[in-house]
Every structure is written in structure tokens, then in C-alpha cells.
Amino acid sequence: MYLMKNNFRSKSGLPLIKFGERYLCSSVDPMKEAVAWVEKHKDFLVGLNDVMVLGVGCGYHLLALLTRFAGINIIAIDNTIKHIEFVKREHSIAVSNVEFLCVDSLFEATQNIHVHNMVNKPYAVLKFSPAIITFPQLFYDLEALLLARSEQGLDFVIKCRPDLKNLFIADGVRGVAKSLLSIKDLDARLQKLRNSDENIDYKQIRENYLTIKILRELIS
Amino acid sequence: MKILVISLLRLGDIFMASPAIEGLRKKYPNAEIDLLVNSPYHNLSGKFFGVTRIIPFERKILQDGLVKPERAQFESFDKVKTFIQMLTNNNYSLVVNLTQNKLSGYLTEAIEATEKLGLTLNEMNQPRYGSMWFKYLNDVVGAKVKSIFHFTDINYFGLGLDKAGQRFNFNETDDGLAEVDLFLKNNNVNGRVKIVIQPLTSDAKKNLPIRQWLEAIEQIRIFDSKAEIILLGAPNEAAVINQMQFELKEKGITVHAAILSIAGAFSLLKKCNQLLTGDTSIKHLAAATDIAVFELSLGSSDLRKTGAYSKNSLILKSKVGCSPCSHNSECIKLSHECSALLTGELVGLAAIKHLHGDWAGLKILADEYADEFEFYRTDISKLGFWHADNILNQKSESSLSAFLDLAAWKFLIDKLHLLALAPYGFEGSLIREYLKTYWADSDDTLLKLSLGQIESAVLDSEHQLNKILASLTKSLRSANTRPVLDFIENEYHSDICTLEKKLQLGNYFSEKLSLDDNLGLFKMRRLQSSLSEVFNHQQIKLKLVCSIKNQILNMNKMEEL
Numbered sequence: 001m002y003l004m005k006n007n008f009r010s011k012s013g014l015p016l017i018k019f020g021e022r023y024l025c026s027s028v029d030p031m032k033e034a035v036a037w038v039e040k041h042k043d044f045l046v047g048l049n050d051v052m053v054l055g056v057g058c059g060y061h062l063l064a065l066l067t068r069f070a071g072i073n074i075i076a077i078d079n080t081i082k083h084i085e086f087v088k089r090e091h092s093i094a095v096s097n098v099e100f101l102c103v104d105s106l107f108e109a110t111q112n113i114h115v116h117n118m119v120n121k122p123y124a125v126l127k128f129s130p131a132i133i134t135f136p137q138l139f140y141d142l143e144a145l146l147l148a149r150s151e152q153g154l155d156f157v158i159k160c161r162p163d164l165k166n167l168f169i170a171d172g173v174r175g176v177a178k179s180l181l182s183i184k185d186l187d188a189r190l191q192k193l194r195n196s197d198e199n200i201d202y203k204q205i206r207e208n209y210l211t212i213k214i215l216r217e218l219i220s
Numbered sequence: 221m222k223i224l225v226i227s228l229l230r231l232g233d234i235f236m237a238s239p240a241i242e243g244l245r246k247k248y249p250n251a252e253i254d255l256l257v258n259s260p261y262h263n264l265s266g267k268f269f270g271v272t273r274i275i276p277f278e279r280k281i282l283q284d285g286l287v288k289p290e291r292a293q294f295e296s297f298d299k300v301k302t303f304i305q306m307l308t309n310n311n312y313s314l315v316v317n318l319t320q321n322k323l324s325g326y327l328t329e330a331i332e333a334t335e336k337l338g339l340t341l342n343e344m345n346q347p348r349y350g351s352m353w354f355k356y357l358n359d360v361v362g363a364k365v366k367s368i369f370h371f372t373d374i375n376y377f378g379l380g381l382d383k384a385g386q387r388f389n390f391n392e393t394d395d396g397l398a399e400v401d402l403f404l405k406n407n408n409v410n411g412r413v414k415i416v417i418q419p420l421t422s423d424a425k426k427n428l429p430i431r432q433w434l435e436a437i438e439q440i441r442i443f444d445s446k447a448e449i450i451l452l453g454a455p456n457e458a459a460v461i462n463q464m465q466f467e468l469k470e471k472g473i474t475v476h477a478a479i480l481s482i483a484g485a486f487s488l489l490k491k492c493n494q495l496l497t498g499d500t501s502i503k504h505l506a507a508a509t510d511i512a513v514f515e516l517s518l519g520s521s522d523l524r525k526t527g528a529y530s531k532n533s534l535i536l537k538s539k540v541g542c543s544p545c546s547h548n549s550e551c552i553k554l555s556h557e558c559s560a561l562l563t564g565e566l567v568g569l570a571a572i573k574h575l576h577g578d579w580a581g582l583k584i585l586a587d588e589y590a591d592e593f594e595f596y597r598t599d600i601s602k603l604g605f606w607h608a609d610n611i612l613n614q615k616s617e618s619s620l621s622a623f624l625d626l627a628a629w630k631f632l633i634d635k636l637h638l639l640a641l642a643p644y645g646f647e648g649s650l651i652r653e654y655l656k657t658y659w660a661d662s663d664d665t666l667l668k669l670s671l672g673q674i675e676s677a678v679l680d681s682e683h684q685l686n687k688i689l690a691s692l693t694k695s696l697r698s699a700n701t702r703p704v705l706d707f708i709e710n711e712y713h714s715d716i717c718t719l720e721k722k723l724q725l726g727n728y729f730s731e732k733l734s735l736d737d738n739l740g741l742f743k744m745r746r747l748q749s750s751l752s753e754v755f756n757h758q759q760i761k762l763k764l765v766c767s768i769k770n771q772i773l774n775m776n777k778m779e780e781l
Contacts (some may be wrong), residue, residue, distance in 0.1 A: 043281075043284070044290075044291070046278075046281055047278070047281070047299060048295075119292075121298065122292070122294075122295055122298040122299055122302065123292055123295075124291070124292060124295070125290075125292060143290075146292075147289075147290070147291065147292045147293055148292060148293035148294060149289055149293055153293070154293065157293065157294065161294075164294065205343075206343050207301065207304075207330065209343040210304075210326050210329055210330040210342075210343055211297055211300045211301050211304070211330070212297070213322075213326045213341070213343070214300050214323060214326045214327055214330070215282070215286055215296055215297060215300060217321075217322050217323035217326065218279065218282050218283050218286060218296070218323065219283060219286050219287060
């Protein structure tokens with residue numbers, strides 16, 4: 001389907017890879033581009049320690065991220081194993097703590113234990129646009145899934161997080177959650193969860209309820 | 221002991237929390253006091269406020285997390301939960317909510333603590349206040365009742381702190397002092413009289429147009445050629461301040477531009493004689509100094525709630541019908557009428573008279589401009605609360621009645637009327653003593669006459685309230701809702717509205733009279749409770765009036781003897 005070459009160098013002398021006719025990062029100065037990308041997204045990472053990066057590309061943006069936010073946990077996701085191999089080879093020591101995940105479908109992403117663990121706490125999902133040209137639609141769907149901004153994603157995140165299940169069980173919360181989450185079929189979801197859950201943690205319901213109320217006030 | 225004080229509104233509101241914080245520090249000298257504020261203000265120094273630390277509430281980040289689709293659905297949810305957990309882990313013995321909005325109510329409820337004061341809202345939206353004063357803030361102030369207590373007093377009384385111990389206190393910082401010393405030295409400001417003008421506020425509705433400020437400064441210069449005039453502004457206001465300085469220089473008037481931090485502004489105020497401003501924050505900073513404050517109460521500034529909190533401040537307010545407007549809405553007029561009519565000449569003249577303590581002159585000025593503006597003089601009564609009187613009506617029945625209204629509310633909220641020996645006599649003597657400021661002994665006849673008229677009006681209101689209450693109670697005893705509906709729709713609706721208007725109670729009763737939902741009976745019970753409360757209030761007012769009258773009578777008898 002496509003031809004990948006990995007014997008190119010940028011004007012600044014750094015090794016690059018190409019997908020078809022397009023480089024997966026800047027052909028002039030990939031490090032400068034990577035630093036600018038991190039700077040652009042730094043607000044996403046305030047108070048967070050976990051991030052999923054969509055698009056591995058040539059890996060310079062991962063280096064820049066690790067440099068700017070020391071100790072950050074990264075899951076780097078791509079659909080091309082050769083890109084991942086390139087990054088691991090070129091930046092072996094620097095990216096040793098990065099979890100790489102190669103997926104062809106949303107289902108694969110939902111099966112990964114590292115992803116499960118990450119969505120259990122505050123996290124961000126960042127897209128590196130030059131690197132997602134290999135299969136843009138997959139990356140857009142992955143983004144919606146991992147951010148829980150799609151129906152499937154909401155299902156996935158709620159399954160990973162038992163503390164959130166109650167969010168949709170408390171009748172009083174339903175209306176609030178509905179307007180907050182902009183998801184149309186919460187009623188069906190509610191019914192499904194109601195049938196599946198026998199133990200309801202009322203303290204947790206109360207906490208979730210108050211949190212939702214606070215959030216609602218923040219956007220009212 | 222650890223205490224958390226929540227103040228999640230604007231900078232002026234944080235400064236207004238100062239007497240409450242100071243009172244808590246006095247009551248619990250060894251306590252660690254944390255102050256929770258919106259993140260733009262968290263860079264303020266804890267030392268400046270006299271608190272252990274300032275905790276930021278990241279409102280903007282949380283809002284971004286909610287509305288931006290590229291953020292994780294539960295990012296803000298998780299951040300709020302983590303934040304609440306962090307506050308709970310601090311093991312606060314007391315959480316004080318001085319914000320009185322839904323957001324702070326839910327947040328206060330979510331934090332685990334031994335005791336909570338101020339509004340809390342639980343998961344069923346049920347409010348709890350922890351003190352009758354915060355309930356008063358919600359029910360009475362929220363219903364737009366005319367005669368109300370200053371927010372500073374409500375916060376202070378709500379915490380059950382030392383009687384009449386309200387004191388604004390900010391601590392000068394080394395940085396602030398250094399800033400001011402440098403400013404004074406560089407500008408060679410060494411005149412005997414220093415007037416500070418802060419012309420800009422963060423809310424355009426509260427601003428007097430620059431042209432009028434320039435006219436006012438020209439006027440001040442005509443009457444006082446030696447006073448040092450200092451234009452004060454924050455760093456983001458430097459361009460406007462410098463332009464004003466330039467324009468005045470073109471006219472041969474020298475003024476100094478002071479672009480200072482908050483700590484610097486406070487240190488400057490401590491060295492100056494008068495402050496002119498429409499800004500809320502700076503006037504509350506000034507309350508912790510001896511500077512004379514002349515406030516322009518424009519736009520959404522409501523002097524009854526947030527007026528300059530010090531004795532003998534002058535507040536100038538427009539009489540346009542929409543004043544004060546809402547904080548959150550744009551001006552409904554083509555131009556800001558409240559400030560457009562306010563000439564620089566008037567501001568300048570009033571400033572000079574106020575600077576020299578010429579209240580008689582101010583009264584003449586107020587009389588001249590009575591169609592368009594009101595002049596208020598502030599005071600802190602012997603009963604321990606702030607109030608502002610229109611200087612044209614200081615010795616009037618209406619002003620006396622409004623003052624007695626406040627005294628009676630305080631009596632009622634503090635539940636003094638329930639004591640076996642309710643201190644009507646003592647409170648009456650304090651009021652009598654206080655009234656001497658405005659009603660000299662020679663005016664006893666006039667005072668007695670006014671008290672007599674107030675007594676008659678109160679008796680009349682009391683009678684009407686009693687009649688309505690008896691009828692409503694009878695209707696509520698019936699199991700059938702029809703009599704209640706009849707009560708509202710026919711019998712007493714207009715009586716209640718008339719009474720509400722007569723007592724200047726805003727919509728304290730009428731908000732419970734609408735039957736647009738299924739809460740008819742519930743609302744009627746609330747109406748019954750409000751009527752009872754006002755009935756008690758009127759009774760207390762009557763007893764205070766009688767007490768003052770008796771004291772005047774006894775005094776006269778003693779003089780005769």
C-alpha cells in the first residue's frame with residue numbers, strides 16, 4: 001500500500017523517515033518543530049503526569065516532551081510497526097520509559113493494559129499531525145475513543161473505571177451528566193449498567209454527584 | 221487547628237474577607253488559616269493577607285477541560301475530585317465559605333471538615349448556612365430588601381466573632397515598601413498633602429470617563445495648588461495612566477504616575493491623605509489605612525453591600541434608575557448614564573471639600589445636584605455595623621427608620637429577643653448615644669416626633685402582618701389546598717404586596733406568591749415563615765423605639781430635677 005524509506009536526513013542533520021512522498025516530521029529542523037509542538041500543548045499537561053501520543057513519526061516530539069516534562073508517563077500509539085522500530089532504534093535510551101503501542105483498530109487499543117491503567121487517572125491525549133498521515137481516520141477515531149468523546153470511548157473508559165459507573169446510576173445525576181457529556185443515549189446506558197451492577201456505593205454516588213454539580217456551575 | 225476560608229469571587233471580595241480572617245486569627249491565634257481563591261489571584265502573598273497559604277482554584281483550566289473537545293471527557297471531573305481530596309486531606313477543623321454561590325456551596329459540601337460555616341449545598345440541592353447571618357444573606361439580601369448590612373459585616377457576624385471587632389488588616393511587605401520608596405524618591409513626592417486617584421477599574425461600567433477625571437484633577441488643582449496628585453494603576457493600566465499624565469502636563473498640571481503592585485499600592489495608601497476611586501479592590505485596601513476615601517459608586521457598585529468600609533468616607537452615587545446594575549450584564553443604556561452625567565467639576569469640588577472634612581459644604585453641593593446624584597457619608601455605629609446615610613437626609617425620619625431596621629434585624633438574627641432578659645434597654649441606649657452624632661440634644665423634640673411617626677407606622681404594619689398571618693395560618697391548617705389558593709389569588713395578595721412595598725422588602729414576600737409550579741403549599745409555608753420573621757422584626761423595632769423614647773423622657777426628667 002505504501003513505501004517507507006528511512007535513509008533520509010533533515011537539513012539540521014537528523015535522521016528522518018518518509019511515508020510515501022511525505023516526511024513524518026519537519027525536513028528542516030525536526031527538533032525545533034518538536035519543541036514548538038510541546039510548547040503549543042503545554043497547557044494540556046498542567047497538573048497531569050500521563051499522556052497518550054497519537055503518531056510516533058520520527059520520535060522527536062517524544063524526546064521534546066520528555067525533556068520538557070521530566071518523569072511524564074507516555075504511551076506512544078501508531079499503526080505502523082516500522083515507525084515504532086525506527087524511533088526505538090534512533091532514540092533507544094531516551095525513549096526507554098515510553099510504552100509503544102501498535103494498533104490497527106480501536107479494539108486493539110481497548111485491549112491494552114497500559115491504556116486501561118492510564119485512563120483510570122487524569123490524562124491527556126495529544127496528536128502529532130505530521131505522523132498521523134499514515135491512516136488519519138484511525139487516529140481521529142482513536143483520539144475520540146481515548147478521550148471518551150465518542151459513544152464507544154465513553155463505554156470503554158467507564159468499563160475501565162469502576163468509580164464512574166455510579167455516575168450514571170444515580171437517577172438525580174442523569175440529567176446533569178447528559179448535558180455535561182453531550183451523549184444522546186445515556187438512558188439506554190443507564191439501564192444496561194443498572195442491570196449489571198448490584199453493589200451501589202452511595203458515598204461514591206454523592207461524591208460524583210457533587211463533582212458534576214461543581215462542573216456544571218463552572219460552565220453555566 | 222486548621223481553617224480554610226473560601227473566597228471564589230473577585231479581588232475586591234477577597235479583600236473584603238479581611239476582617240473575617242483577622243477575626244478568626246484573633247479567635248484562634250494558633251490556627252493555620254488557608255485562603256482558597258480563584259487562580260488569577262493566587263500570586264498574592266499569604267503574608268499580606270495574614271494567612272498561612274493561598275490555595276488556587278484553577279477555574280480556567282477546569283473550564284477548558286470541559287468545553288474543549290480535544291480534552292479527555294473526564295479530565296476536569298478527575299481534577300475536581302483530586303482537588304477536593306487534597307483539601308479533605310488537609311484535615312480542616314473549620315471551613316468558612318464567604319462566597320455564597322452554588323459553586324462554592326457544592327465545593328464546601330464536598331470537603332470533609334469538622335465544622336462548616338457559610339453556604340453548603342448538598343447533592344439534593346438543600347442549602348445549609350451554619351449561621352443565621354448567611355441565611356439572611358441568601359433570603360433577605362437576595363430578595364433585594366432595601367435596608368441591608370454590608371457584606372463585610374454579614375461575613376464577620378456570620379462567623380460569630382468578637383462583637384464590633386471588624387478590622388481590615390493587610391501586612392506591608394518588603395517588596396511593596398521598596399516599590400513605594402523608589403516611587404516617592406524618583407518622583408520627588410514630598411508635599412504635605414497627597415491625593416491618590418485610581419481612575420481605572422477592571423469593569424468598564426464602573427469607570428468615570430478619562431476626560432471627566434482630567435477635569436476633576438484640574439478642579440482639584442485650582443483649589444489646592446500644593447497637593448501632590450498621584451495617578452495609581454496596575455501594570456496593565458500603565459498606558460492610560462501615562463497618557464493622562466501627559467495630557468495634564470500639556471495643561472501645566474504636574475501629577476505623578478504610580479504603576480504599582482497590590483502590595484505597593486497598599487504601602488502608598490498608608491502614606492497618603494485621600495483616595496479617589498471607583499474601584500472596589502483599592503477602596504477595601506484603603507479600609508486598612510487612615511486614608512480618607514472618596515468613592516464613585518458607578519455601574520454595578522452597590523454601596524450598601526460593598527461601600528468603602530471606614531468612617532467618614534464619601535460615596536457619590538448616580539440617581540439613574542438602573543443603578544446599581546447587574547455585575548454580569550452589559551449596560552442597557554446607549555452610554556453609561558451613571559457616569560456620563562458626573563462632571564469632573566463636581567468630582568473635583570467634592571474631593572476638595574471631603575479632603576478638608578467640610579461636610580457642611582458637601583451638603584450644599586449635594587443639595588445643588590440633588591436631582592442627579594446622592595452623596596453618602598459612611599459610619600460604623602456603636603452597635604457594630606457599617607452604614608451609609610444620604611447626607612441630605614441624615615436627620616430625617618426615613619434615615620432613622622432605616623437605621624432602626626438594621627438594628628432590629630441584628631437583634632433578630634442574633635436571637636437576642638429570645639433571651640429571658642432581652643437587652644432592648646441596652647441596645648436602645650447604644651442607639652440613643654449613637655444618634656447624638658446627628659441629632660444633638662437640642663433636637664430631642666424633632667427626634668421624639670420622628671420616633672413617634674416611626675412607632676405609628678410600625679404599629680400599623682404589625683397590625684396588618686398579624687391579620688395576614690392569622691388568615692394564612694388558618695388556611696394552611698386546612699387539608700384542602702383550595703383555601704390556600706384562594707388566599708393567594710384573592711384575599712391577601714394585594715395586601716401582602718402593598719405591605720412589602722411599604723416596608724421596602726424588595727421581593728421578600730412576593731417571590732413566594734407565584735404559583736407557576738407545584739410548590740404552592742411549600743411556598744405558602746415559606747411565606748408564613750417570612751411573614752413571621754418580619755412580624756418579629758417589626759416588634760423588635762417597636763420595642764427599640766419605645767426604649768429610646770423612654771430614655772429621652774428619663775433624661776428630660778433628670779434635667780428638670
